[in-house]
Amino acid sequence: MTRYTSIILLGAALLVGCKPASKTAGTTLTLAVASSVQFAMEDLIKTYNTAHPEVTVKATYGSSGNFFAQIQNQAPFDVFFAADMDYPAKLAKAGLALDDQVSPYAIGGLVLWVPKASPLDVEKLGIQALADPAVKKIAIANPKLAPYGSAAVAAMKELKVYEQAESKLVLGENITQTAQFVESGAADIGFLALSHAVSDKMKDKGRYWEVPAAAFPAIEQGLVIIKSTPNADAARAFREFILSDAAAKVLQRHGFKLPQK
Numbered sequence: 001m002t003r004y005t006s007i008i009l010l011g012a013a014l015l016v017g018c019k020p021a022s023k024t025a026g027t028t029l030t031l032a033v034a035s036s037v038q039f040a041m042e043d044l045i046k047t048y049n050t051a052h053p054e055v056t057v058k059a060t061y062g063s064s065g066n067f068f069a070q071i072q073n074q075a076p077f078d079v080f081f082a083a084d085m086d087y088p089a090k091l092a093k094a095g096l097a098l099d100d101q102v103s104p105y106a107i108g109g110l111v112l113w114v115p116k117a118s119p120l121d122v123e124k125l126g127i128q129a130l131a132d133p134a135v136k137k138i139a140i141a142n143p144k145l146a147p148y149g150s151a152a153v154a155a156m157k158e159l160k161v162y163e164q165a166e167s168k169l170v171l172g173e174n175i176t177q178t179a180q181f182v183e184s185g186a187a188d189i190g191f192l193a194l195s196h197a198v199s200d201k202m203k204d205k206g207r208y209w210e211v212p213a214a215a216f217p218a219i220e221q222g223l224v225i226i227k228s229t230p231n232a233d234a235a236r237a238f239r240e241f242i243l244s245d246a247a248a249k250v251l252q253r254h255g256f257k258l259p260q261k
Contacts, residue, residue, distance in 0.1 A: 109194030
């Protein structure tokens with residue numbers, strides 16, 4: 001009996017010492033992220049994984065409009081980080097958002113950017129740089145797909161340069177491709193997200209002028225958890241992190257302002 005009692009006691013001790021497995025352990029979260037958030041999201045994921053190594057977070061970057069269409073067609077994303085509030089709101093209205101919740105997480109800035117070697121004094125000229133005879137091509141993100149592109153069009157119209165600039169426009173599929181056009185010399189100047197201009201990758205490669213916020217509708221950016229996600233607990237936990245003070249500091253470091261709570 002002593003032997004069997006010892007085995008029972010040992011088993012009980014092992015059970016007591018074992019913590020219940022986390023609901024999110026072994027989970028892989030797949031994010032659809034607007035290109036404007038790429039550099040910030042890379043840092044956000046690193047910060048999150050420090051505290052939650054049991055969750056793997058993978059992000060795909062592209063235009064908000066393309067992701068919106070893909071999600072409508074049942075693309076297997078868990079969370080969508082858009083560059084505006086409209087696309088997430090449309091998903092919620094269509095019944096495709098978990099908890100019917102759309103959460104604003106950042107407000108983006110817009111800049112006119114030129115490569116470092118450019119003769120254009122964009123900091124001094126501001127929007128008038130677009131009228132310089134040396135400017136043959138102006139890169140913007142496709143306004144039909146990317147909120148930063150529609151913001152650029154609105155700014156040019158508000159600042160009375162759109163008619164001069166329209167014939168010179170070169171459209172990138174998203175803000176990352178737009179940046180590549182200018183950086184490579186395929187365009188002379190371009191409208192980029194402030195978050196790109198201040199990123200470690202871009203800050204030493206060019207110069208920029210920040211477009212006044214009053215010149216275009218606020219680029220308020222929203223996230224939504226996709227209703228069909230098989231990882232609802234992990235997605236909610238990641239959303240909570242994104243809306244936290246810790247994430248706010250990362251977003252501000254990358255040039256974003258914060259929505260009012």
